[in-house]
Amino acid sequence: MSRKGDQNLIVGLDIGTSKVAVLVGEIQHDGDIEIIGLGTHPARGLKKGVVVNIESTVQSIQRAVEEAELMAHCQIQTLLCGISGSHIRSRNSKGIVGVHEEEVTTSDVERVIDAARAVAIPADQRILHILPQEFIVDEQDGIHEPIGMSGVRLETLVHMVTASVSAAQNVIKSVRRCGLEVDDLVLSQLASSYAVLQADEKELGVCLVDIGGGTTDIAIYANGAIQHTAVIPIAGDQVTNDIAVALRTPTQHAEDLKMKYACALRQLAGSDEHIEVPSIGERPAHRLTRQELAEVVEPRYDELFKLTRAELRRCGLAERIAGGIVLTGGSAKMEGLVELAEEIFHMPARIGVPQYVKGPVEIIQDPIYATAVGLLLFGYRNRSARESDLNDSGGIKNVFRRIKNWFQGNF
Ligand SMILES: Nc1ncnc2c1ncn2[C@@H]1O[C@H](COP(=O)(O)OP(=O)(O)OP(=O)(O)O)[C@@H](O)[C@H]1O
Ligand SMILES: [Mg+2]
Structure with missing residues (x-):
């Protein structure tokens, strides 16, 4: 560059x-x-x-x-x-070493991270990130900057991400x-x-949901550090596909309709607003209401949020995200999405812009x-x-x- x-x-x-x-x-x-x-x-x-x-x-x-x-x-x-x-996998790991001198040095931190990364990973995967969550010096936990601290034993908890x-x-x-x-x-x-995340959200606990075209990428923070990451293979492309199939319209038209008129919550879409849907082949176009379109869109986002909620529960972090949900990625631009997210997660949601x-x-x-x-x-x-x-x-x-x-x- x-x-x-x-x-x-x-x-x-x-x-x-x-x-x-x-x-x-x-x-x-x-x-x-x-x-x-x-x-x-x-x-x-x-x-x-x-x-x-x-x-x-x-x-x-x-x-x-x-x-x-x-x-x-x-x-x-x-x-x-x-x-x-x-193909991305993630897990948390722990490392412990003795502190060489009286106080923790860069080399101790390097060694403890090396100790944390020493776990068996599948042969077709390699480490992408080792993200330190916290350091523990002797009995003192919750340390983010251990260098210079006095102690004899240094531990670390890390979030490890591997990729194919x-x-x-x-x-x-x-x-x-x-x-x-x-x-x-x-x-x-x-x-x-x-x-898109703010420092105090990461401290309070927050779940970032980046909804793209092909995948929804999740990152969960608590206590100022990343705790969990996951990828759900459902995103905007499926929504477009649902519209194309349900309304029997070509994919490109379905994408246009989604961008212009779709709403993720059927109550918010007007039952008196009509839209024109081009048909496949020579068939004439047909009309439907925005509410009918929302009825096609809502179940997919609903499924996606329920899978995200299940992931939150599985990793035991559902109770630790007082900062709520932050939605980003292109598919977060859908009208009514914040309201749908709040309904499903029972916590505050917002759209995250850069x-x-x-x-x-x-x-x-x-x-x-x-x-x-x-x-x-x-x-x-x-x-x-x-x-x-x-x-x-x-x-x-x-x-x-x-x-x-x-x-x-x-x-
Ligand atoms: N205004 C909008 N309303 C609804 N969806 C939208 C809007 N604008 C873009 N999208 C959808 O956002 C998706 C693309 O988002 P984004 O660019 O974040 O994905 P990507 O990063 O390319 O894909 P991925 O992260 O899944 O690999 C497409 O499915 C598109 O239909
Ligand atoms: Mg993306």
Whole structure:
């Protein structure tokens, strides 16, 4: 990512099931990020968040990158890339070590994280992130910054995210085929959480639900740290498909109807507002009310939220998210969704739009760009952390080595 060697630029690439989005951010003197370039292109070649056709994915990335380069007047060389899909697994793990000197040093923290990562993972998976939740020095728990503390024993609890080697390789390969290098691979919902969640929500406990085209990506925070992540293979594409099947209309029309008229809660949709639905083949168009359309849409979102609620209960965090539900991603833009979420989860919900960056309102205000904006924030935060301290990419590790290791087998 350089405007010929410009270290102040940072680039995020969100390869979603519906669209590929590239954002170029410029780091300003005060440490803020200003978005100076955006490129988007419909994604072809992905299914439920996973690359299934490299050639088509490469083309989509190339178009989006060109567009972003043109707008930002720069030449992109490296970028941070989001990754999602049902192949992602996550678990919590624990590590314990003795403190070498009298106080905890960077090397102790490195060792304790290494101890936490020493768990058996399936042969086809590799570690994507090791995200420290808390450190415990002797009996004192709830520590976020243990370096410098006195003690003899250091423990850590971490959230470990693994991904399928081949799925990650296909993402990296697609980027490399465009002549670009991946700076880091980041779990999509982790990136989104950087863009849309507030610090006090993470402290209180919050469930982020990023509803895209192919997958719904979940990240749950409590006590200021990530506690659980999950991917549900239901999202906006199914809603479109439900409309197409129920109304017997081509998919493209179903998508248009969804965007313009759909509502996730039937009580909120007018029974006196009529819409015209084009039919398949030579058949004449037919009319229906917005309420009838909402009756097709609501069950799918209802199913999705109930699956999310089941996930919350399964991981034991349902009672720990006083901050409520934050909905983001393109499919969160549906009218009535906040009301439906509040009805199902019995807690407050809101739409999460990207924050913490400057730039054109149409980007900042759009949940579709949550992941892409989050990649910039993740990259910026870890860029400074990487030089001296821990980062969110799996401890003190060289990121370039991380990327190379997806192709080697000795991660
Ligand atoms: N105004 C809208 N109302 C309802 N749905 C919308 C609206 N705008 C976009 N969508 C839906 O959002 C989805 C795309 O969202 P997004 O761009 O976040 O997905 P993605 O990141 O490409 O996919 P994924 O994250 O699943 O891999 C599509 O299914 C689209 O129909
Ligand atoms: Mg997405």
